[in-house]
Amino acid sequence: ELKVEQNPLFLSMQEGKNYTIYCNYSTTSDRLYWYRQDPGKSLESLFVLLSNGAVKQEGRLMASLDTKARLSTLHITAAVHDLSATYFCAAVEGDYGGSQGNLIFGKGTKLSVKP
């Protein structure tokens, strides 16, 4: 059974600092997704990582995937207040082809960026 663990679950940062959120998963998964959720809002797709060594960047966020270590990271560079949100990673259990079932989410990392 696939388990997805994120750490830390809570992260308080100062503006301008760098930090990394870690996402470990317990069994083979060749796809890894990152989502962002603002308070009271729904989830927004950030990155889809499809292969070992994949790296994607958008603004101050960079995500990477190491399928051998079963680890994905979300790196935040020079944090700003607008990045305050909850970040979820998700991996796919089993072979469901293109149906994406079952996507297993981590519990989320609540990021708070303070001035």
Place this chain on the structure above:
Amino acid sequence: DVKVTQSSRYLVKRTGEKVFLECVQDMDHENMFWYRQDPGLGLRLIYFSYDVKMKEKGDIPEGYSVSREKKERFSLILESASTNQTSMYLCASSLWGGNQPQHFGDGTRLSIL
């Protein structure tokens, strides 16, 4: 832009009632999903569908059923609502294919009294 619309943002029902949550997407997506989100538990998949009239159980299907009569619409049904089904319910859709992200609706916060 993809639009996933859930019929209600907030809903209050009583125990034992049959509850319908509706979700409509406007991008001709093959896949549709229902999740519930609870504090400390993250998102858990209730059911998903990859085609009209097709449905598959997720992690926590007990007490729920779904209906997909048209490609754009995916309904979640609580057969006999119970207080432990009080939660935030999120609908999502995606194109067929593992490289496609899921697009989420705004959610329905359901309270069962």
